[in-house]
Amino acid sequence: MVNDGSEGRGPREPLGRTLVFTAKEMRRAFEQALTAAGGSLGTWVVLSALSVEGVVSQAALASHVHLEGATITHHVDRLEALGLVTRVADPDDRRIRRVTITREGEQLHARLLAAVIELEALAWAGVSDRDRTALGRSLARIRSNLDARER
Numbered sequence: 001m002v003n004d005g006s007e008g009r010g011p012r013e014p015l016g017r018t019l020v021f022t023a024k025e026m027r028r029a030f031e032q033a034l035t036a037a038g039g040s041l042g043t044w045v046v047l048s049a050l051s052v053e054g055v056v057s058q059a060a061l062a063s064h065v066h067l068e069g070a071t072i073t074h075h076v077d078r079l080e081a082l083g084l085v086t087r088v089a090d091p092d093d094r095r096i097r098r099v100t101i102t103r104e105g106e107q108l109h110a111r112l113l114a115a116v117i118e119l120e121a122l123a124w125a126g127v128s129d130r131d132r133t134a135l136g137r138s139l140a141r142i143r144s145n146l147d148a149r150e151r
Contacts (some may be wrong), residue, residue: 015142029119037115039108042075043084044116047109050085050101057090058097084108 034044045065050056053064062072076099079085084105090096101109124132 026123029123030116033115033119034112037111039112043079043108044112046072046075046079046099047084047101047105047112050099050105051109055098055100058087058099061099079105 031041034040039047045067046061049061049064053061056064058072058076059069061076062069065072067075076085076087080087082104083102085099085101087097087099090098127135
């Protein structure tokens with residue numbers, strides 16, 4: 001256990017454990033919120049990227065969402081079958097498939113986004129703006145420290 005320096009309070013959980021268990025709980029709640037709104041994590045990832053990027057090649061989409069080609073193909077196949085995205089050949093290079101969100105996909109993305117915003121409000125309840133900012137800075141510093149260690 002790591003001591004947090006506060007007298008009389010005893011040791012606290014190691015940072016890694018706290019972050020891992022918080023991330024697991026957040027992911028569980030995030031996936032539940034998406035499911036309740038009619039989607040899934042895969043649906044959210046693709047529709048969110050297309051909402052930001054617009055029409056993109058499938059390769060660019062995979063890169064944007066940090067997924068392997070086979071994984072993004074699976075998600076796009078499923079979403080295309082549901083009428084949420086379409087794929088068309090690039091007019092300049094027919095080997096490239098461009099993916100775009102449909103009106104139905106936009107409507108589902110709006111519902112998923114509303115669910116995500118509601119979940120974030122719940123997660124941030126009781127946390128001041130100052131503490132939110134401090135947490136964001138602290139997490140960025142931790143990532144930077146760990147990234148520097150890797151190099």
